[in-house]
Amino acid sequence: MKKIDILIIGAGLSGLSAAFKLQGKKEYLLIEKENKAGGLAASFKKNGFTFDFSGHLLHLHDKKSKSLILRLLKKNYSLIKRNSQIYSHGVFSPYPFQFNLFNLPPKARKECISGFIKAYEKRLKNKSKSKTILNFKNWSLSVFGEGINKHFMLPYNSKLWQYSLEKLNSQWCAPFVPVPKMEDIIEGVYSRQKENIGYNPAFYYPKIGGIQTLSDAFLKHLKNVNFNAELIGINPQNKTATIKNIGKIKYKRLINTIGLKHFIEKINDAPLKIKKLNKTLKYTTVYVLNIGTKKINSDKHWTYFPEKGFKFYRAGISSNFSKHIMPKNTSSMYIEVSTYGKPINIEKTEKEIVKGLIKCGILKSPKDIIEKMWLKIECAYVIYDKERTKALPEIFAYLKKHHIHSIGRYGGWKYSFMEENITEGIETAQQIISYKR
Ligand SMILES: Cc1cc2nc3c(=O)[nH]c(=O)nc-3n(C[C@H](O)[C@H](O)[C@H](O)COP(=O)(O)OP(=O)(O)OC[C@H]3O[C@@H](n4cnc5c(N)ncnc54)[C@H](O)[C@@H]3O)c2cc1C
Incomplete structure (x- = not known):
């Protein structure tokens, strides 16, 4: 032996x-x-396109590992400023949603701001009370209030996790979900917020x-x-x-x-x-549809889709990470669909994805798709x-x-x-x- x-x-x-x-x-x-x-x-390479398991971007926070990673990549990397957004109510709002309410219809904006103020007051009152770990839904309601939860946090996270948000706890979200201060919320009601919010305001990519x-x-x-x-x-x-x-x-x-x-x-x-x-x-399983398309006219990196009408929770334009990962005059995208415990119907899901991308205007026609590759991540998010x-x-x-x-x-x-x-x-x-x- x-x-x-x-x-x-x-x-x-x-x-x-x-x-x-x-x-x-x-x-x-x-x-x-x-x-x-x-x-x-x-x-994975296919006919001139290089596809990843969805977006895999390097968020480097630690001095030592950053230096090692960049040394290993030699000079083969770019530092890119995040340019991401949310699509809801028929409009695109800059990410993070809770900091950028200005683009939403007045009713949704009002619900978000009044809910946040109520939750904020409640938190101030309860500050000294016990610090038990809340389930995700209650944590999110206590931090962001009713409106932001109704319009983004709950539908988006339900779609991503495909699991009860009352059974999911909030231990995972500290580094990943930025919590706004009162002045941030108010500023964001009127205009686009400063862009370096959250754990990934810039990233490296080969x-x-x-x-x-x-x-x-x-x-x-x-x-x-x-x-x-x-x-x-x-x-x-x-x-x-x-x-x-x-x-x-x-x-x-x-x-x-x-x-x-x-x-x-x-x-x-x-x-x-x-x-x-x-x-x-x-755990939750994620299916990633990578597509190569005719040139897409957008400089965005990825978009979150909280609404039920869209089968996918996120769609990214990977060709905006590097211009060397697809043939000339084309673009590439990844679209992520999540499921818990059961497989998805690939053919049906693909049709729904294309319909959704056309509805929000990212894709013009199904005929624009020139290449595709499905990748499955069996265990993607542990619950x-x-x-x-x-x-x-x-x-x-x-x-x-x-x-x-x-x-x-x-x-x-x-x-x-x-x-x-x-x-x-x-x-x-x-x-x-x-x-x-
Ligand atoms: C949808 C999604 C998007 C993500 N985006 C980002 C991002 O933008 N930025 C970021 O930093 N992180 C991102 N991540 C997280 C990132 O993918 C992981 O943190 C990282 O790749 C995990 O590396 P690992 O080596 O721990 O695990 P893995 O990459 O899973 O490596 C485990 C290895 O074990 C092998 N293996 C499995 N079974 C066996 C076996 N029986 N015998 C031998 N070998 C086996 C597998 O083939 C695999 O190579 C994302 C994750 C997901 C799910």
Whole structure:
């Protein structure tokens, strides 16, 4: 049986960055079930178009990881100022919705502002009261009030999560949902707000090659990666893993980056309690329709669609991230549709998407579509509910006892982004390097 110090499962950005840090310092093997690196940060080429799994943009906040990522990309990147919007009530409003109410019809604007004032007063009164974690719906109502919830927060999040907003908790949203002050709301009722609001006011994106470029840049530094090597089963008691095309491997430590739920399912002798807790973990699936089109006359990056009349929750113009990811005089787009627990009807959904894009004026005619590629993200958003809160500490304690580090957006079963995954991969590897045995 082959023996290895550290076995890393999954060559997405979490696994790649862990291997990058271990390279030359510890013996490792990185295995990936696909035939290329990247995971969700992969790109796919078709007739001159480069498609990602929807928009995959680099939001770089941490000095260290920013410097590493930009060094790896060499000079192949642009820094781009976000230009995104919301389509509702037949008009486009700049993102974030809650800061830019000025474009809405007067009735909707009034509901948003009066609701916000009422919620604001209520919050001031209740400031000293207990700080229990609210469900998403109540949190959102308490922060933004009735109107903003009616016109954006609730319909948009229902469409994205496809799960009860009363069962979803609000722990995931702190970095991702910007909360306005009273003066911001009032300013935004009259005119466009300053643009650097939220966690992603600007982003980096490779000039050439799509987001795949970053994973490939990590890969160049790695010596021990096996593709088409799927983890089939794992036995934490005797520290062995069974891998397709490789066989059995004995390891000392394991770094897992595949979805926690799916990883636990591969442990045959996991305690019943862990198996039961694992069954309660839930996720939302996203289907991404990428299209290549005749030139689209818009400089926008992406648009949120909260209203029920539109099947999709977000649509982006990826050709506005880089002019090198499509043939000349064309544009490319990604459109995201979410579902919980059941597949979508691709043909019907595609028709609804095209109808929606034409209705809001982004696309002129179905005939403008010259290329398409559907990509499915089985586990896209992990659901933050009370079952997750209960299950995670016990599952992670069990894995820790067996020298398994489960990290990344899905290994860690959380809402995180690429930069965070890279930082976590590196920090986990650093921690392992520092262990004596
Ligand atoms: C719709 C959407 C949009 C997003 N947009 C952004 C964005 O704009 N900016 C941003 O920073 N982040 C974005 N993210 C988040 C980003 O995709 C993730 O944070 C990141 O790619 C996760 O990397 P990872 O390595 O942790 O996981 P993954 O990329 O999922 O990597 C896991 C790897 O494990 C492999 N694998 C699975 N099963 C097995 C097995 N049995 N054996 C071996 N290998 C296996 C997979 O093939 C994959 O390569 C977005 C996510 C979604 C869902």
